[in-house]
Amino acid sequence: MILARADQVSRRYGEVLALDRVDLTVRAGELVGLLGPNGAGKSTLLNLLVGLRRPTAGRVELLGGDPRDPTSRRQLGVTPQETGLPGTLRVGEVVDFVAAHFPDPVPRDELLDQFGLTDQVRRQTGGLSGGQRRRLAVALAFVGRPRLVVLDEPTTGLDVEARHTLWEAVRSFHADGGTVLLSSHYLEEVEALAQRVVVIGHGRVLADDSVTAIRGIVGVRRVSLVADDLPPLPGVVATEHAEGRTHLLTTDADQLVRDLVTAGVTFRDLEVRPTSLEEAFLTLTAGDRPAPTPA
Amino acid sequence: MPLALVHARYQLLEIVRIPVAIFGSAFFPAATMLFFVVPSAGDDPTAATYATAAMVTFAVMSANIFQYGIGVAEDRDQPWSSYSRTLPAGPGPRFAGRILAGLAITYFSMLPVVVIAAVATAARVTPAQFLLAAGGVAVISVPFTLLGLAIGYSLPSKAAIVVAQLIFFPLAFGGGLLFGPDNAPGFVDAIAPYLPTRGALELMWAAVTDWRLNPLSMIMLGVWIVVLAAVAGWAYRRDEGRRFT
Numbered sequence: 399m400i401l402a403r404a405d406q407v408s409r410r411y412g413e414v415l416a417l418d419r420v421d422l423t424v425r426a427g428e429l430v431g432l433l434g435p436n437g438a439g440k441s442t443l444l445n446l447l448v449g450l451r452r453p454t455a456g457r458v459e460l461l462g463g464d465p466r467d468p469t470s471r472r473q474l475g476v477t478p479q480e481t482g483l484p485g486t487l488r489v490g491e492v493v494d495f496v497a498a499h500f501p502d503p504v505p506r507d508e509l510l511d512q513f514g515l516t517d518q519v520r521r522q523t524g525g526l527s528g529g530q531r532r533r534l535a536v537a538l539a540f541v542g543r544p545r546l547v548v549l550d551e552p553t554t555g556l557d558v559e560a561r562h563t564l565w566e567a568v569r570s571f572h573a574d575g576g577t578v579l580l581s582s583h584y585l586e587e588v589e590a591l592a593q594r595v596v597v598i599g600h601g602r603v604l605a606d607d608s609v610t611a612i613r614g615i616v617g618v619r620r621v622s623l624v625a626d627d628l629p630p631l632p633g634v635v636a637t638e639h640a641e642g643r644t645h646l647l648t649t650d651a652d653q654l655v656r657d658l659v660t661a662g663v664t665f666r667d668l669e670v671r672p673t674s675l676e677e678a679f680l681t682l683t684a685g686d687r688p689a690p691t692p693a
Numbered sequence: 694m695p696l697a698l699v700h701a702r703y704q705l706l707e708i709v710r711i712p713v714a715i716f717g718s719a720f721f722p723a724a725t726m727l728f729f730v731v732p733s734a735g736d737d738p739t740a741a742t743y744a745t746a747a748m749v750t751f752a753v754m755s756a757n758i759f760q761y762g763i764g765v766a767e768d769r770d771q772p773w774s775s776y777s778r779t780l781p782a783g784p785g786p787r788f789a790g791r792i793l794a795g796l797a798i799t800y801f802s803m804l805p806v807v808v809i810a811a812v813a814t815a816a817r818v819t820p821a822q823f824l825l826a827a828g829g830v831a832v833i834s835v836p837f838t839l840l841g842l843a844i845g846y847s848l849p850s851k852a853a854i855v856v857a858q859l860i861f862f863p864l865a866f867g868g869g870l871l872f873g874p875d876n877a878p879g880f881v882d883a884i885a886p887y888l889p890t891r892g893a894l895e896l897m898w899a900a901v902t903d904w905r906l907n908p909l910s911m912i913m914l915g916v917w918i919v920v921l922a923a924v925a926g927w928a929y930r931r932d933e934g935r936r937f938t
């Protein structure tokens with residue numbers, strides 16, 4: 399049973415081609431992670447699938463119908479990328495408002511308890527912390543007992559504890575048979591949740607595979623050090639110089655460090671960090687383009 | 694249509710939580726009454742009644758065009774509005790909810806006008822006329838509400854403010870809202886029946902005086918309602934939230 403499908407979908411904003419002939423199929427019971435750097439087209443694809451925007455070309459299908467038809471959205475729950483809650487409404491009121499759109503909503507107290515918001519029920523959403531607002535926005539996706547939830551970067555800006563609370567909620571929804579499509583630029587998040595990963599870059603699907611397979615592609619480490627001169631080193635995917643430091647991107651950081659030592663190079667301030675997906679993908683998809691400078 | 698009531702309730706809640714907004718919409722028609730109608734037509738029962746009805750129409754029009762035109766355009770800038778479009782409800786309940794909430798605010802903003810007319814002018818209505826006029830306010834809100842929605846859903850908020858103002862004054866002037874029934878300039882008499890403001894004004898006059906409705910104004914009011922409903926519905930459907938290039 400296919401719950402959401404994009405078939406050769408393109409979307410253009412003026413001159414910019416945000417999506418370029420994208421295919422995506424989400425089947426019942428799947429937990430699919432949509433990975434890619436900012437501006438890759440993740441949100442555009444999700445917006446098309448939930449009926450907020452129309453494709454320029456191609457076809458989108460949601461729960462067997464056109465996503466722009468309200469009846470197709472009866473079993474859909476959505477968390478948009480931006481948490482825009484009406485600031486003057488109270489938490490409980492916002493939940494009730496969304497619940498009124500569904501025939502059999504989750505009781506308010508149960509939902510708020512699951513997302514750790516019970517104490518906030520009487521507060522106006524404008525007075526919540528960023529993390530509380532984000533949790534409420536994600537909770538709203540589950541109010542209507544959906545078959546499919548679409549979460550656009552659900553945990554962006556959350557601290558570790560809040561992130562794990564949300565992951566728990568997503569996992570338990572999936573364990574009860576729910577289908578999830580979520581976007582993220584954290585590999586960690588997708589690894590923690592998804593079984594299948596779709597990687598998007600420059601408006602195209604770059605990879606659509608299991609988490610393990612994708613991890614092999616993007617498991618690039620950044621070895622950063624201060625050194626005057628480096629000999630050619632095996633296994634380095636990209637080299638970058640910034641602010642007096644040399645950054646080496648490699649798939650095997652351990653071997654690279656051993657090579658550095660055996661080569662007798664003088665270096666100091668060695669750091670080894672996992673790269674962000676963005677860095678890994680820019681490196682792997684753009685060939686000789688240098689990785690971006692870390693912020 | 695309980696969902697329409699839900700939408701209306703939350704619209705009102707949001708408005709009530711910022712009371713200044715209500716105060717503003719009640720202040721404008723009241724001030725107009727005090728500064729224009731009371732000094733010039735206050736002592737003549739017929740003129741004062743016509744003028745009060747015109748002020749009520751004027752206020753209904755301004756409240757609705759601005760409330761919806763600008764309110765909807767500003768809401769569309771908010772991520773919440775785009776989120777609520779992913780809920781399983783089409784334009785029907787949202788439109789209906791907005792209109793119900795708008796009506797409640799419109800009635801509220803009428804109260805000072807009615808009190809001033811009763812206390813400070815010679816305007817008089819029978820209880821039957823009063824009830825008829827109260828119902829009339831709901832009827833004449835429809836075209837202006839639809840006009841506001843059409844503006845709000847088709848334009849970004851900064852443009853909506855300008856367009857609402859540009860449309861507002863010619864409609865008020867051309868429809869004869871600023872004149873009594875007998876003293877409008879000739880060209881206003883000529884174009885007025887084709888404007889929705891005139892039909893609305895005549896309905897209010899007919900409710901509280903012995904004014905006889907002009908069939909042409911009524912037909913054109915009906916045509917306006919159909920056309921504006923179509924435009925508002927079209928604008929809603931093509932709306933994809935904010936548009937950036």
